[in-house]
Amino acid sequence: MARNTLARSMHDVGLAAWFGGTLANAVALNAAASQADSDRGTGAVANVGWDRWTPVNAAAIGSHLVGSVGQLAGNAPRVSGQRGVASMVLVKTALTVVALGATAYSRALGKKVSAQTDVPAESGTEPAATTPSDVAAAQRRLAVMQWAVPAVTGALVIVSAFAGEQQRASEVHKGFLRRMLD
Numbered sequence: 467m468a469r470n471t472l473a474r475s476m477h478d479v480g481l482a483a484w485f486g487g488t489l490a491n492a493v494a495l496n497a498a499a500s501q502a503d504s505d506r507g508t509g510a511v512a513n514v515g516w517d518r519w520t521p522v523n524a525a526a527i528g529s530h531l532v533g534s535v536g537q538l539a540g541n542a543p544r545v546s547g548q549r550g551v552a553s554m555v556l557v558k559t560a561l562t563v564v565a566l567g568a569t570a571y572s573r574a575l576g577k578k579v580s581a582q583t584d585v586p587a588e589s590g591t592e593p594a595a596t597t598p599s600d601v602a603a604a605q606r607r608l609a610v611m612q613w614a615v616p617a618v619t620g621a622l623v624i625v626s627a628f629a630g631e632q633q634r635a636s637e638v639h640k641g642f643l644r645r646m647l648d
Contacts, residue, residue, distance in 0.1 A: 473536025480530030481626065484565070485619035487523055491516060492612035496590025505586035505594040512590030513580035520573065527569065534562065549644040551632055558625045565618040572611040578604040
């Protein structure tokens with residue numbers, strides 16, 4: 467089996483940033499924004515923070531996807547020959563699609579919220595009494611989505627750990643043997 471260090475690194479670093487950045491922003495930025503001097507300041511701080519994170523997150527996701535394709539190409543013989551690997555690839559692909567969808571939906575909601583950079587808010591995902599109704603609705607949805615993205619990308623981290631375990635020599639030999647016996 468050839469090494470694919472670059473692809474694995476792009477996959478892992480991209481996924482780590484995607485997971486960690488969205489989790490940190492949900493835990494820290496959204497809550498910390500409420501410490502601004504005014505409702506409008508709260509909205510401005512949250513919007514600026516998330517808007518600054520967006521290009522970094524896009525690069526992380528891009529790195530993860532390029533690395534994923536590289537790993538898949540490098541592991542093609544295992545995918546077709548080692549029992550259990552194809553199923554893991556399908557689960558990982560499905561989780562990636564869900565994470566991409568959740569991220570895209572969150573960004574669409576975020577754009578609606580940040581269209582007015584200083585919209586009144588109690589926190590990054592909690593509208594104030596004076597928040598416009600369309601923005602308040604987007605914030606309420608973001609309150610859920612801020613946890614959905616790290617939950618799904620966290621599941622990807624776990625499946626990736628499992629995939630790494632499948633590459634142990636003993637697992638590869640057992641998987642190929644089981645495939646031949648089936």
